[in-house]
Amino acid sequence: MDLVKFHLVAALSWLILGMLAGSVEAYRLTSPEAAGFMEAVPWLSYGRLRIFHTNAVIFGWLTNGFLAFTYYAVPKLAERPLVAAGLARFNRVFLQIALAVGVVSILGGYAEGVEYAEPPWWADVLFAVSFVFAVINTIGTILKGGPGAMYVTLWYVGLAFVFTTLNFVMANTIVAHVAPGAAGAALSGLWIHNAVGLWVTPMGTAIVYYLLPVIVRKPIASHRLSLIGFWTLAFLYPLGGSHHYFYSPVPWWLQMLAVPLTSALLLVVYTVVYNFFATMKGSWNRISDDIALRFLAFGIFSYLLTCTQGPFHALLSVQKVVHFTDWIVAHAHLALFGVFSWWIFSFIYFVWPKITGRPMASRALAEWHFWLSVVGFFLLYYVPDTVAGLMQGFTWLRGLSIVDSLKAAQPFWIPRAISGVVLLTGTVLLAVNMALKPAESGQADGR
Amino acid sequence: MEGDRSPVAERPAFVLLVAGVGFFIFSLVAMGLAPWTTLRHAAKPPAGFKNPYVDARGDLAPEGRGRRIYIREGCWHCHSQFVRPVAGESFRYGPVSRAWESMFDVPHTFGTRRIGPDLSREAGRRPDDWHFAHLYNPRSTVPLSVMPGYPFLFEETAEGPRPVEEARDLVAYLQILGKPFEEEVKAMVYSRALLVSGEPPSEPTAAERGRVLFGEHCAGCHGEKGDGRGAALPFLKPTPSDLTVRFLRPAYAYELYYGGVYGSAMPSFRELPERDLWAIAFFVSSLGRSARDRAIQASSPAMLEKGRGIFLSQCGVCHGFEGKGDGPAGHVLTPHPKDFTRRLIDPAHVDRVLQEGRPGTGMSRFPALEAEDRSAVAAFLASLYREPL
Numbered sequence: 001m002d003l004v005k006f007h008l009v010a011a012l013s014w015l016i017l018g019m020l021a022g023s024v025e026a027y028r029l030t031s032p033e034a035a036g037f038m039e040a041v042p043w044l045s046y047g048r049l050r051i052f053h054t055n056a057v058i059f060g061w062l063t064n065g066f067l068a069f070t071y072y073a074v075p076k077l078a079e080r081p082l083v084a085a086g087l088a089r090f091n092r093v094f095l096q097i098a099l100a101v102g103v104v105s106i107l108g109g110y111a112e113g114v115e116y117a118e119p120p121w122w123a124d125v126l127f128a129v130s131f132v133f134a135v136i137n138t139i140g141t142i143l144k145g146g147p148g149a150m151y152v153t154l155w156y157v158g159l160a161f162v163f164t165t166l167n168f169v170m171a172n173t174i175v176a177h178v179a180p181g182a183a184g185a186a187l188s189g190l191w192i193h194n195a196v197g198l199w200v201t202p203m204g205t206a207i208v209y210y211l212l213p214v215i216v217r218k219p220i221a222s223h224r225l226s227l228i229g230f231w232t233l234a235f236l237y238p239l240g241g242s243h244h245y246f247y248s249p250v251p252w253w254l255q256m257l258a259v260p261l262t263s264a265l266l267l268v269v270y271t272v273v274y275n276f277f278a279t280m281k282g283s284w285n286r287i288s289d290d291i292a293l294r295f296l297a298f299g300i301f302s303y304l305l306t307c308t309q310g311p312f313h314a315l316l317s318v319q320k321v322v323h324f325t326d327w328i329v330a331h332a333h334l335a336l337f338g339v340f341s342w343w344i345f346s347f348i349y350f351v352w353p354k355i356t357g358r359p360m361a362s363r364a365l366a367e368w369h370f371w372l373s374v375v376g377f378f379l380l381y382y383v384p385d386t387v388a389g390l391m392q393g394f395t396w397l398r399g400l401s402i403v404d405s406l407k408a409a410q411p412f413w414i415p416r417a418i419s420g421v422v423l424l425t426g427t428v429l430l431a432v433n434m435a436l437k438p439a440e441s442g443q444a445d446g447r
Numbered sequence: 448m449e450g451d452r453s454p455v456a457e458r459p460a461f462v463l464l465v466a467g468v469g470f471f472i473f474s475l476v477a478m479g480l481a482p483w484t485t486l487r488h489a490a491k492p493p494a495g496f497k498n499p500y501v502d503a504r505g506d507l508a509p510e511g512r513g514r515r516i517y518i519r520e521g522c523w524h525c526h527s528q529f530v531r532p533v534a535g536e537s538f539r540y541g542p543v544s545r546a547w548e549s550m551f552d553v554p555h556t557f558g559t560r561r562i563g564p565d566l567s568r569e570a571g572r573r574p575d576d577w578h579f580a581h582l583y584n585p586r587s588t589v590p591l592s593v594m595p596g597y598p599f600l601f602e603e604t605a606e607g608p609r610p611v612e613e614a615r616d617l618v619a620y621l622q623i624l625g626k627p628f629e630e631e632v633k634a635m636v637y638s639r640a641l642l643v644s645g646e647p648p649s650e651p652t653a654a655e656r657g658r659v660l661f662g663e664h665c666a667g668c669h670g671e672k673g674d675g676r677g678a679a680l681p682f683l684k685p686t687p688s689d690l691t692v693r694f695l696r697p698a699y700a701y702e703l704y705y706g707g708v709y710g711s712a713m714p715s716f717r718e719l720p721e722r723d724l725w726a727i728a729f730f731v732s733s734l735g736r737s738a739r740d741r742a743i744q745a746s747s748p749a750m751l752e753k754g755r756g757i758f759l760s761q762c763g764v765c766h767g768f769e770g771k772g773d774g775p776a777g778h779v780l781t782p783h784p785k786d787f788t789r790r791l792i793d794p795a796h797v798d799r800v801l802q803e804g805r806p807g808t809g810m811s812r813f814p815a816l817e818a819e820d821r822s823a824v825a826a827f828l829a830s831l832y833r834e835p836l
Contacts, residue, residue, distance in 0.1 A: 029562075032593045033586060039596040046595035047521025113518035113554040142459050155462050162467025170475065181549030182490065183483035185557045190479050192559075227456065234466035238474030242482075247531035248557055249546035251485045254478065320533045324561035392561075399535050401718035402564045403591045403663065410593075 003085075005355050006092045007068035008348060012431050014060025014099070015341070019427060021053040023420025030413045043107045051106045051118045057336065058116060058195070059127070060099050065344035066203040067095070070138055070157055072351055073210050077154050078145025082137045091133040098126035114188055116195050117171045124172040131168065135161045152226045156206035159234055164199040167191060182249040186242055189250070193241035196335065202233065204303075204340040205272055207347050208296060212279055215293050215350065216286065221278030229271030236264050246319045262314035269307035276300045291366045295346035298374055302338035306331060321397060326409060327389025330382050337423070338377055345373070345430065352434055361436035365429045372426035380419030388412035490546035498551040499623045513620025516613055518556065520597070527558035528567040528624065539718060541568035541625065541632040548627065563594055569621045571629035572636055576807075577712035578618040579610050580668075580682035587678035588712070590667045607681030637709040638717070643698040649729050657730025660723050664716060665731075673734045683712045684807030685782070692796035694735030694742070696834045699789050700728035710781025711807070738793035739836065746826035754827025757820055765809060770831035780809035788833040794825035 028035040028046055038044040071088060075081050082088055102119030105111070111118040119127070138161050142154050150158070171191035179187050213220055220226055240262040242254045280297070287294040309331050312318055322328060349366065353359045360366055391408035455461050500511030517523065529544040530536050537543050544567055549555055580587050583601050585594035600614035610618070625632060650656075662671065668687040670676040675689035695703070704724050707715035716724060759768060765784040767773040772786035798821045804812035816824070 028595070029593050032595065036596065040598050042599045045520060045597070045599075047524060048519075050524050051521050109519050111519050111521060113523060113556055115524075115559065118521075139463065143463075145459070150457060150459050150462070154459070155457070155466075158459060158463045159466045162463050163471050166468070166471045170479075174479075176554050178553065179479075179483065179555075180551060180553045181486075181555050182546040183479075183486050184549075184553060184555035186482040187475075187479040188555065190474060194474070231456065231466070234470050238470060239478055241474070241478055244559055245557060247533055248529045249490075249544050249549065251482045251489065251546075253485070254482045320531075323531075324527055324559070329560070396536075396539075397534050399538060399718065400720065401716070402561075403589060404718075406562075406591055406593055 003071045003088055003092060004068045004351060007064045007071065008352070008434075010092070010096055011061050011064030011068060011344070012348075012427070012434070014056050014064060015427055016424065016431065018053050018056030018061055019420065019424045021049050021056060023417070023424055025050055025053060026413065026417040026420050030410065030417045042109060048107050048109070048111065051111050052103050054116060055099075055103055055106065055118060058200070059102070062200055062203075062336065062340060062344065064095070065341075065347070066160075066199075066207075067092075067134055068351075069203070069207055069210075069344070069347050070134070070161075072347075072355075073153055073206070074138055074141050074145075074157060077151050077210075078141050080141065080145055083140035083144055084137050087133050088137050091130055091137075094133070095127075095130040098123065098130045101126055112176050114171055114176045115192050117168070117176065117191065121172065121176075124168075124176075128165075128168060128172070131165055135165055152209040152220065152223075152230065153206040155230050156202040156209065159230075160199050160202040160206070163194065163234075163238075167194045167198065171195075182251070185245045185248055186250045186254060189244040190238065190241035192244055194238050197233075197237040197240075200336065200340050201237070204299075204343045205229075205233075207343045208272065208276065208300070211292065211296055211343075211346060211350055212276060215290065215296070216279065216283040218279055218283070221275050221281075225271045225275050229268055229275070232264070232271070233268045236261060236268060240265065240314070243314045243319075246314075246316065246323060259314050259316065263311040265307065266311050269303065273300060273304050291360075291370055292346045292349035294370060295342045295349065299339050299342035299346065302334055302342065306334040306339060309334070321393035322389055323393075325389035325392040326385045326412075327393065330385035330389060333377075333385070334382055338382065342373065345369075348430065348434070359438050361433050361438040365433040365436075369426045369429045369433065372422050372429070376419050376422035376426065380415040380422060384412040384415040388416075486546055490550060492547035492550060493627065496547065496627060499626065500551060509616045509619040510623050511620075512613075513616035513618065514552075514556075516600075516617045517620055518554075522566075523556045523558045524560060525558075525562040525594070526564065526566045527561050528556050528565065529558075530565060530567055536565070540565050541635060542628045548625070563592075566621065566624055568625040568628060568632050570624055570626040571622075571633045573714060574710070574712055575618050575622065576683050577679075577714070578621055579614060580679035580712070582610075582614055582617070583608050583682065584678060587667045587682075589664075591663050633709070636707060636715045636717075638706045638715070641702055641705050643701050646697045646701075646728075647725055649697075650726075653726045653729050654733070656723070657726035657728075657733075660719075660727050661730050664719070665727065668712065673731065679712070685711050685805055686807070687712070689796070690731055690734045692735070692738050692793040694739035694791040695732055695789065696836075697725065697728040697732045699834065700731050701725060704728060708782050710783070735791070738796070739791045741793050741795070742791040742825070742829040742832075743836075746829055750823045750826040751830055753820070754823035754825070754830075757816065757824050758827050761813065761816075762824070770828065777809075782808055784809065787828045787831040791829055791832050792825070794822055794829075797821065797825035797828060 025046065028038070042048070071082065102123035105120050105123050106118055110120040112120055117124070138157060142150065142158050171188065175184055175188045175191055209220060209226065240258050242250055243258040243262050246255055246258070287297050313322060313328070313331070349360065388409040391412065392405045395405040395408045500508055500514055502508045530540045530542065532543045548567070549557070577588055581589065582597045584596045584598070585592035597614070598608070600611060600617065601608040602611050661673070666677055668677045668679045668683065669690055673690035675687040677687060680686060701724055704716045704727060706717070707713055758770070763774055765774045765777040765780065766787065767777065770787035772784045774784060777784040798818070800810065801813045801816055801821045801824065804810055
């Protein structure tokens with residue numbers, strides 16, 4: 001159990017660092033002059049800190065969170081201990097070293113030019129080795145876990161680990177060092193798309209398929225739908241990657257294919273969403289007193305929203321306006337924060353009492369964390385930033401200058417900068433809640 | 448979990464091999480390698496298009512080093528590098544991007560976000576000194592910019608900040624972006640096709656609006672008061688014009704703002720709405736009113752005769768013998784010699800420029816001219832003016 005705990009603490013530390021960087025960046029866009037003192041320090045340069053932010057949250061927070069989930073759920077589902085528990089214990093520290101080397105190299109001015117794969121080659125090697133260690137344990141445990149069918153969660157976990165290993169190596173070799181120009185763009189579209197689609201998405205879905213039946217004590221409504229959802233995700237998702245470079249010099253046939261292939265993802269999403277709603281039938285009253293279930297449910301709402309947005313963006317007439325704008329930034333945060341981070345929060349509220357042997361210290365802190373995260377995110381981040389994106393897109397479409405698009409967007413960047421403080425506060429409350437011992441007389445809560 | 452009777456699609460090894468490995472390879476081939484093959488046949492560069500990042504011996508050229516700085520600083524997270532064939536982007540940036548342009552970019556720097564403008568058509572759009580001023584403090588050239596400054600690419604000297612090698616490499620890189628389209632971009636940005644003959648009636652609110660817009664777009668270089676002493680001053684050669692010492696009628700000012708001044712750091716502002724450009728034009732024109740009055744008062748017939756003689760012998764070869772800025776030697780100079788039929792200049796300023804020259808332009812010092820000669824030239828220049836006052 002120590003393994004799960006360690007990864008969760010590491011995950012949360014990365015999240016706080018990543019959010020801190022994100023908040024600073026959001027503030028700098030509203031007051032570049034006031035934040036000017038940071039410009040003299042190369043390590044705090046805007047461009048470097050931005051890369052730090054994305055890497056810290058995707059690889060530090062989400063990946064550590066998913067590993068914590070993997071090490072908790074896989075042995076339970078495979079009905080056997082991890083095949084190499086010693087390796088996992090070594091790797092929990094080794095991964096943090098690999099990540100730290102990566103982000104320090106970025107801040108020190110060694111970033112490479114592949115989005116979401118910016119750490120230089122030495123950090124890539126460390127991370128890849130660490131990831132393979134995790135794969136050995138995960139896949140090894142799944143394969144040795146008895147001859148029978150795997151539970152849905154294990155399909156997703158297996159897919160995510162295998163696909164992402166290959167994808168990561170592809171991005172940091174072919175995209176970073178071999179593929180030129182437009183060919184490189186097609187391949188990096190594949191990488192960034194699949195980093196979200198075949199690492200974050202299946203791991204998140206795995207969490208839902210694991211937590212939901214356990215929490216509501218009912219089987220998943222439709223096994224067949226989960227099967228359809230899984231195979232369509234695995235097959236269709238990787239094929240839409242070029243939608244990140246619409247109207248670019250990437251071959252037109254590829255861009256054209258990306259439109260229907262991206263639309264087809266609605267099928268993938270709605271199977272998961274339907275299964276969630278159908279399983280929840282009769283259990284909705286539980287979301288008021290179960291924070292884990294509530295984060296799971298609100299994550300599903302965001303999931304429905306963000307994944308419906310996706311195919312909508314892939315329509316060329318929409319793309320014309322929203323591409324390159326904050327609309328996309330809002331969309332990405334809806335997915336990575338509003339969906340997958342909430343699902344990890346859900347896992348934390350579910351698992352923390354189990355691995356520490358005591359309930360969460362404070363119900364009030366948990367409620368504050370939830371409402372700050374949800375209201376803070378939608379009201380102060382998602383909606384204003386989406387509007388900022390529309391302002392930018394239509395300012396450009398009218399042929400106005402770039403400066404005018406900044407003027408139009410800036411009022412909406414102010415709530416975004418405030419949201420940094422709000423969301424960070426929520427996360428710190430979670431950390432405090434995990435660290436505190438519950439009062440002896442306090443009523444048991446959470447889970 | 449029913450043992451061996453599970454469908455094949457749910458067995459671990461099948462899932463891992465088919466979904467994990469198989470679908471990865473399929474997507475890599477179909478969506479990555481296949482387009483790469485297409486591009487090899489479709490993306491033929493024009494003759495003479497060579498790798499700009501290495502020199503003849505294969506070593507990394509300044510442009511190549513600059514590209515590395517561009518990547519390491521994450522510039523590509525806020526600046527895209529492709530012009531789309533939609534949303535009027537070719538009006539804003541220039542010709543739509545072609546696949547062969549980026550054939551030497553490993554990794555590519557297309558980018559997925561534009562907080563600032565696209566940079567794939569930068570070659571020839573702005574001079575180096577504009578870029579240095581902008582890199583040191585973006586607000587100096589674009590007062591409303593949210594771009595971070597890069598003072599660590601500069602060293603502080605007694606005469607002000609000077610770019611170190613890294614800054615020069617970075618600017619060298621920016622200046623080759625879209626090099627094959629440089630002439631097209633230049634013709635588009637520094638348009639000389641526009642001749643404005645009349646002026647719209649000035650709106651009651653225009654004066655205040657002009658002042659605000661001047662602060663938002665012009666004050667970084669020309670200073671809040673328009674005296675040419677803005678934050679970008681230490682970087683720019685020629686220095687930004689002092690707008691209080693010369694008079695342009697609004698229609699001519701409009702032309703200049705629409706087309707920029709090629710060879711100086713003065714960019715084109717043609718993306719501003721027509722009304723805004725007019726508001727700025729009226730405001731700037733009003734800054735030159737007292738210079739206009741002084742220029743007109745300064746002349747007497749004797750001085751004019753003397754000034755004409757000096758002008759024809761010393762100035763006409765560049766400024767044209769009718770003072771239109773079209774002298775035989777003037778055509779090759781950037782920025783072009785001034786057209787005196789369209790501007791009135793404060794005699795004191797003429798005096799100063801004749802003594803000091805205008806570094807960064809073809810205008811040299813004229814130490815042989817006495818004070819009296821200089822005021823004669825100033826008087827003659829004022830007499831050349833042919834526009835309405």
